[in-house]
Amino acid sequence: MRAHKFDVIVVGAGGSGLMAALYATKNAQGSVAVISKLYPTRSHTGAAQGGVGAALGNVDEDSWEWHMFDTIKGGDYLTDQDAAEIFAKDVIDAVYELEHMGLPFSRLPDGKIAQRRFGGHTREFGKAPVHRACYAADRTGHMILQTLYQNSIKEGVNFFNEFLVLDMILEEDADGGQVCKGVIAMDIASGELHTFHAKSVVLATGGNGRMFKVTSNAHALTGDLTAIAYRRGIPLEDMEFYQFHPTGLYKLGVLLTEGVRGEGGILRNGAGERFMERYAPTIKDLAPRDIVSRSMYMEIREGRGAGPNKDYILLDITHLDPKIIEERLPDIADFSRTYLRVEPTTEPVPVNPTAHYTMGGIPTTIDGEVLWGTQNNEIVHGLYAAGEVACVSLHGANRLGTNSLGDLIVFGRRAGVAAAKYANENALLPITDDVARRAEDLISRTRNASGKESVAKIRAEMQQSMQDNASVFRTEETLSAQVEILRGLNERYTQIGISDRSERFNTEMIEAIELGFLLDNAETLVHSALNRRESRGAHSREDFTERNDPDYLKHTMIYRKEIGHTEIKWRDVVLGKYEPKPRVY
Numbered sequence: 001m002r003a004h005k006f007d008v009i010v011v012g013a014g015g016s017g018l019m020a021a022l023y024a025t026k027n028a029q030g031s032v033a034v035i036s037k038l039y040p041t042r043s044h045t046g047a048a049q050g051g052v053g054a055a056l057g058n059v060d061e062d063s064w065e066w067h068m069f070d071t072i073k074g075g076d077y078l079t080d081q082d083a084a085e086i087f088a089k090d091v092i093d094a095v096y097e098l099e100h101m102g103l104p105f106s107r108l109p110d111g112k113i114a115q116r117r118f119g120g121h122t123r124e125f126g127k128a129p130v131h132r133a134c135y136a137a138d139r140t141g142h143m144i145l146q147t148l149y150q151n152s153i154k155e156g157v158n159f160f161n162e163f164l165v166l167d168m169i170l171e172e173d174a175d176g177g178q179v180c181k182g183v184i185a186m187d188i189a190s191g192e193l194h195t196f197h198a199k200s201v202v203l204a205t206g207g208n209g210r211m212f213k214v215t216s217n218a219h220a221l222t223g224d225l226t227a228i229a230y231r232r233g234i235p236l237e238d239m240e241f242y243q244f245h246p247t248g249l250y251k252l253g254v255l256l257t258e259g260v261r262g263e264g265g266i267l268r269n270g271a272g273e274r275f276m277e278r279y280a281p282t283i284k285d286l287a288p289r290d291i292v293s294r295s296m297y298m299e300i301r302e303g304r305g306a307g308p309n310k311d312y313i314l315l316d317i318t319h320l321d322p323k324i325i326e327e328r329l330p331d332i333a334d335f336s337r338t339y340l341r342v343e344p345t346t347e348p349v350p351v352n353p354t355a356h357y358t359m360g361g362i363p364t365t366i367d368g369e370v371l372w373g374t375q376n377n378e379i380v381h382g383l384y385a386a387g388e389v390a391c392v393s394l395h396g397a398n399r400l401g402t403n404s405l406g407d408l409i410v411f412g413r414r415a416g417v418a419a420a421k422y423a424n425e426n427a428l429l430p431i432t433d434d435v436a437r438r439a440e441d442l443i444s445r446t447r448n449a450s451g452k453e454s455v456a457k458i459r460a461e462m463q464q465s466m467q468d469n470a471s472v473f474r475t476e477e478t479l480s481a482q483v484e485i486l487r488g489l490n491e492r493y494t495q496i497g498i499s500d501r502s503e504r505f506n507t508e509m510i511e512a513i514e515l516g517f518l519l520d521n522a523e524t525l526v527h528s529a530l531n532r533r534e535s536r537g538a539h540s541r542e543d544f545t546e547r548n549d550p551d552y553l554k555h556t557m558i559y560r561k562e563i564g565h566t567e568i569k570w571r572d573v574v575l576g577k578y579e580p581k582p583r584v585y
């Protein structure tokens, strides 16, 4: 066992982790390290395409208040309004900061950062779409990640790459609360466990889309730290709100950015009709994602899908100038050519909704402090979270496109600053000799697993059943069925067998561990969804089709009692000047 000591540890090297690490380094008196299971520039942030939303007003008039309002309405009023206000104001300056760090944004003829339209982003509180997404062609996330990584190297951040975090060092403190003293990670190259002892820890480990069959998410997005937090008694917030992005390539789920519609792309049904005019008469194809994804499935259900089996929708950009496509959307044009052999400049592209983003996650205050209870003062001392793994809650029941990249830089920065401040003000607390016991057990149990069940089969059944029972539409019946399916899969998971017993790069063992994390994420989603008997944002119950503010204008906080058994508590939504109204576009 190897042991390390740092002032601040950041787990995850995507946009949120690197932003936190940069700011922790600038503010901490001691050392900062980032631990990442992937080489940093392979983090999913690098796959983000369309843009980062900020009210710069470079193309048309814009204001942070309109952005704040759009975010809250987009979140179906479950968004905490204090978080939305900080976000809409701070993201402007955060985008300029990225520009000054060297990020090569696409430009307008006058040299300013180019901006395009995106779903749910409007001017004057819903009047018309606004150009708010700052972009670097359709490689915005790639540019953000490279820029932040280069700057982290420049600032002297320490990196432990290809280290898989398996547990947190979490203890009760004197007054019955909790304190985090570091993490335990396995060096993937050697299989050796390392103890990372720290004054404060920031979790920035991204999403969990791999619990669904058709997803835009990379293979590594297995919800590791949401599962670890949940196992260790930390609640997860609003896990029922899972976003399906309208335009994934048919059957594959590979994402075609909403920027395609921002540039003028149109969704058509099998009859060639622009059906979004019926569902969202004002902003049509640029309605928020929950609404567009549902509308697409309604068209398919009613027999108006495209193709021989009428089971997909068409994304049409044939009317756009091919020069604009090559300049602003080069990657998505290539995806469609490479994966579907469709030439997007002359034929419409077959698409369907794809599992994309979790609005829920580890609950935090606006400074990234992780909660163990339902109140803002019930925080785990020394533990912070930011980015997709966290739930601030900025996105409420449905995230607007471009608001995740903004979330990473605004709340990643705040978490980094807060974690550094905590480290400066607190001593390194002692840890006991057995801190790695849980992680050791997990590894030896998994590496030596010799049962009959196959990891790949359980994973495939989980992904297919989650897609069938807990995706865009849900009912009591499908969710209850899914609770039982997951119980069965969990049972079988205890009987898995793996064949590779080696220490080095044991990816078979890692996949088995990740499947355990995914099953826990699925459990929290399904139980939370069953408990919320209303429809709001991305959570659409066919047996409770209306939003129900009197009973459910509150955040779900799910705790694990034992595997398959949960307890749900509620947390108040931070309301403010924008009162809940019917959500029409």
Ligand SMILES: Cc1cc2nc3c(=O)[nH]c(=O)nc-3n(C[C@H](O)[C@H](O)[C@H](O)COP(=O)(O)OP(=O)(O)OC[C@H]3O[C@@H](n4cnc5c(N)ncnc54)[C@H](O)[C@@H]3O)c2cc1C
Pocket: 011, 012, 013, 014, 015, 016, 017, 035, 036, 037, 038, 039, 040, 043, 044, 045, 046, 047, 048, 049, 050, 051, 052, 140, 141, 163, 164, 165, 166, 204, 205, 206, 207, 216, 217, 218, 220, 224, 225, 255, 257, 356, 357, 386, 387, 388, 389, 401, 402, 403, 404, 405, 406, 408
């Ligand atoms: C295809 C695609 C396109 C997108 N386009 C946009 C867009 O245009 N605009 C927008 O706003 N949003 C977009 N999003 C969403 C946005 O990109 C993500 O929500 C965001 O990048 C997540 O960043 P993150 O820092 O939270 O995590 P990630 O970038 O996913 O990074 C997670 C990090 O955690 C590490 N990690 C995970 N588990 C462990 C573990 N157990 N131990 C150690 N390290 C671990 C990984 O190595 C990685 O470094 C897109 C998402 C996808 C999938």
